[in-house]
Amino acid sequence: MAGVYIHIPYCRQACHYCDFHFSTNLQDQELMIKCLSQEISIRKDFLKEPVETIYFGGGTPSLLSVKSLDLLIKTLRTSFIVTNDAEITLEANPDDLSKSKLEQLIMAGINRLSIGIQSFDNTILSYLNRSHDAESALVALTDARQVGFSNISLDLIYAIPDLSMDMWRKTINTALEFKPEHISTYGLTIEDKTPFGTWLKKGQLKLMDEESAARQFETLGEMMLAAGYDQYEISNFSLPGMHSRHNSSYWTQTPYLGVGPGAHSYDGASRFSNVRSNPRYTQSIMDGKPDMEAELLHSKEKINEFILTTLRTKWGCNLEVLKTQLGDDLMARRQAYITQQQLAGLILVEHNVIRLTSRGKLLADKITEDLMVDDSD
Ligand code: SF4
Known part of the structure; x- marks a missing residue:
């Protein structure tokens, strides 16, 4: 789809x-x-x-x-x-x-x-x-x-x-x-x-x-x-x-096309951003060459995007999918932190899926940031 x-x-x-x-x-x-x-x-x-x-x-x-x-x-x-x-x-x-x-x-x-x-x-x-x-x-x-x-x-x-x-x-x-x-x-x-x-x-x-x-x-x-x-x-x-x-x-990394000034697209590998200016946009289309920037998503960006988007949903961040499809063993990478957040009642880990609790949702941005791949990984 x-x-x-x-x-x-x-x-x-x-x-x-x-x-x-x-x-x-x-x-x-x-x-x-x-x-x-x-x-x-x-x-x-x-x-x-x-x-x-x-x-x-x-x-x-x-x-x-x-x-x-x-x-x-x-x-x-x-x-x-x-x-x-x-x-x-x-x-x-x-x-x-x-x-x-x-x-x-x-x-x-x-x-x-x-x-x-x-x-x-x-x-x-x-x-x-x-x-x-x-x-x-x-x-x-x-x-x-x-x-x-x-x-x-x-x-x-x-x-x-x-x-x-x-x-x-x-x-x-x-x-x-x-x-x-x-x-x-x-x-x-x-x-x-x-x-x-x-x-x-x-x-x-x-x-x-x-x-x-x-x-x-x-x-x-x-x-x-x-x-x-x-x-x-x-x-x-x-x-x-x-x-x-x-x-x-x-949130499920489905490809999408974004049309119009400032719109973003994703083809499963790269993200494309259309120019954020109405005159420049229309001129580029009339010239037959849409003015956009392309950014190839590397493994780190894909992993972080997966964590960022899935953790916000009720379906949660599936550790198995993260590992098999994107090669990131989040549990091993952040074991101590995950245990700490579980004990604090901010996240639940069940059936290899991490979900935010009601209280965890209040701190979603911070928890997500802490789980993402950073330069120390
Ligand atoms: S300025 Fe326009 S796009 Fe922005 S919130 Fe108001 S109606 Fe929506």
């Missing part, structure tokens, strides 16, 4: 926390669509296996007209074998989702929506500089259900300064009222080249303390579990069987 990611590099306005690649200048959209379609055709031999997932991410893919999305899906279908049951996801902001647009999206073949809700509290939404308010999010969710979307994911953010526990609980409860098939959650991180990054440097933003952030994460886990959701990855919850097939493919 294989997947395709298409990066749509436009947003109506810049959220204060975001460092993704996007532009708020929507003028050159028509040329961009043409180039995205062209890149798909140019790279039609990149994937050797049928495409089972297509993901329109961004940026804000829901800004595109349905006609543009339709063109891109048709180009994908003519360039690759796309399976009949392919998961086709569109990331969307609530303010783009009128009822008629939702109906047209279904007609175009979109069968999964990932809606950037982030919060149901208007003070928080305006602090984040989101382009929508809570009311439009509620309307979009209701309409999406009414027109027939049966696979909806919501994004929510916690650990935002001034997000009280009460506000966080209310946001989770409101989300759960819609019984979304999937919820992705992110603890706010402050990136340098964002307005929040600037405010932090100037002392105008105070981060949530680690303990409060951990309590919001734990509360989330408890509420989701009580509502019947499976935390199949640290940041992702789904109703049974409704995990994101596209994201899961990233």
